[in-house]
Amino acid sequence: MKLLDLKDRLKLYVILDRRLGRGVPLCDQARLAIQGGATAIQLRDKRMQGRDFYRAALAIKEICKEKGVLFIVNDRLDVALTAGADGVHLGQEDLPLEAAEKIAPEGFIIGISVRTPDQAIEAERKGADYLGVGDVFGTSSKPDAKTIGIEGLKEVCVNTKLPCVAIGGIGVHNVKQALQAGAVGVAVISAVISQKDIAGAARTLRSLVS
Helix, strand or coil, X not given: CCHXXXXXXXXXXXXXXXXXXXXXXXXXXXXXXHHCCCCEEEECCCCCCHHHHHHHHHHHHHHHHHHCCEEEEECCHHHHHHHCCCEEEECCCCCCHHHHHHHCCCCCEEEEEECCHHHHHHHHHHCCCEEEEECCCCCCCCCCCCCCHHHHHHHHHHCCCCCEEEECCCCCCCHHHHHHCXXXXXXXXXXXXXXXXXXXXXXXXHHHCC
């Protein structure tokens, strides 16, 4: 995928979450977020059994494919590949990027979580396609995450040519700050998935990152 195309598809990156989704099934979360303008959907669930996670990935892949939306699986490269996802997102403690690249097919997207310029430079050197940068503003979904602030986001963005997606406490009140710091898009959970009107929340954010 060309860099410019990828940047456009990372504008509003919505992460699905069973716990924060107010009882809304994952597939419905995906449909509603896409209806509101989400350009990428990530399936993440640390507690779901492998078989159930795979089945969820298959179903969400079809929803995203129908709407032309990027589908990324968090952590689980095996599930991402077998379910036909567009890519995988890996954290600093997950499978190393170089190992993932050995079995990833051509065109498969690999995103990496970073919080420092050094991590960003290393991820770019090893062939990552995009970076998830944060925790920027502080988030309830990862209480133990260290906040880097808007200055930390800026430092990462100026030290890499890769598209950077800001994550962590992003909402309508600060999305413009993240974009002005150099991010091409924002990744959100609560700001969309935890809202009563998921599609409406996504639509409002999408209007701010167009």
